[in-house]
Amino acid sequence: MAYVREAFGWDEDVVAFQGPRGALGQIWRLEAGPARYALKEIFAEPPSEGLIAAELAFARQAAAAGVRLPASHADRDGRYLLTTPDGTWLRLYDWADLRPVELTAQATPAELGALLARLHRCAPAMASEPDGRPPDPWYDRVPATHAWAKVSASGASWAARLADRLAILPELCAAVAPADPAGLIVCHRDLHPENVLADPAGGLVVVDWDNLGPAAPGRELARALFDWFCDNSVADLDAMRGMYEAYVRADGPGRISEPADFSMLVASRVNFLLVQSRVAIDPEAEPRHREWAEREIDEALRILPTPRQLADVLEMTLKTP
Structure with missing residues (x-):
């Protein structure tokens, strides 16, 4: 200190x-x-210096648009x-002083949809990472099959559950593909419930902008629907519909119209699961990081979406005017 x-x-x-x-x-x-x-x-x-500069610039734009951070x-x-x-x-x-957003509150889906629309409306185009590199493959590439060999054979307490989930990966990842660079804008890229919190008056506050970078708005929207309203393999389609409709009403520019729009959701979830699995079995990792990875693996396995869930959400969004 x-x-x-x-x-x-x-x-x-x-x-x-x-x-x-x-x-x-x-x-x-x-x-x-x-x-x-x-x-x-x-x-x-x-x-990087470029990321910090981009974060500060977008924070000013977002704040001017009414986003609290x-x-x-x-x-x-x-x-x-x-x-x-x-x-x-x-x-x-x-x-x-912030607290978790009440997921079951009736107003929550609409408030989240309006917030994401506000972020996307004020976001400038961004075809590359802030440091000039191409868009991060974390959001549109998945690991090769052989990348899972060591962690799946590790004998860890979660290895059997991982093997079960690996069986669905070929179907789940089939539509994952890079987005059109012409449609990329500045996005937060990590808008899960730990990064959108409520202040004492109930207003939404967005924190942790470290992953800011280029993304297609429809893909960030698709990921946000699952981040907020799909847990324990159960998708709350009513809440997702409420969030999606609120986003559309608020003139958010993104739409979910094809299987590839789930690329950001699937790729980031699968990549995160692999990284944490490797940390958990790494004898050289700090104990605090291995312990945290074990907890994250449990959650990552639980919330990994299924092909059926993606199909159900796509059907819902295609019916939204």
Whole structure:
């Protein structure tokens, strides 16, 4: 904390409290006198300068369009990404007292659909990643069959369940394909329930913009429907319909009109499952990361969609005016 205090020029004592963690980092709530901040400790590769610049620019556009999100803070030297003496990467944001959105509340699907439409309406075109690379294959490519050999034969407690799910992958992944670069816009690319939260008044707040980059709006919409309203292999088609119709009413530009529109959903879910499976059996991974991976594998296996669910949702969206 001494390094952070010096970097941001705080005179007050700083107290840190552990907050939530995700795949890419741990959040700490900092109290510096009366001020409160969210400090993110980054586990993986740090964001590039291009990504941070794109994030800040889009955050301004989104905020102007009425989207609520925590502000990012630079240190005294204008840096939004800091490196501690021991090599830890850090970013600082405003702290907000937030809670999970009530999934079963009647208004939730419409509020989410309107929020996503607002994000997509204000998003500029973006044909490449912020650092100039082609669009990340994480969102439109799936692992080859042989990539699963080591984890499926690991003997881990989840290996048998994984083998059962691998049996459906050829059918599930058949339509996964890259999107047309001409239709890509800036997207959050990680709008699941841990990244869209409610403030004390019930307003929606979007957090964790580390995955921002190019995506087809219809594909992000398809993924969001499943992120929010499909769990334990049960898809809430009524809630999905409510979210989709609200998005369309709010003039969101994306549509779900063909099987390939589920590419982002399927590819990101399958790639995440493989990465966490590898972490869980890696003897050189930190224990905290292996333990977290074990929990994530359980959830990833549970929420992996089925071909039937994709077909049902596509049928629903095609009937929406």
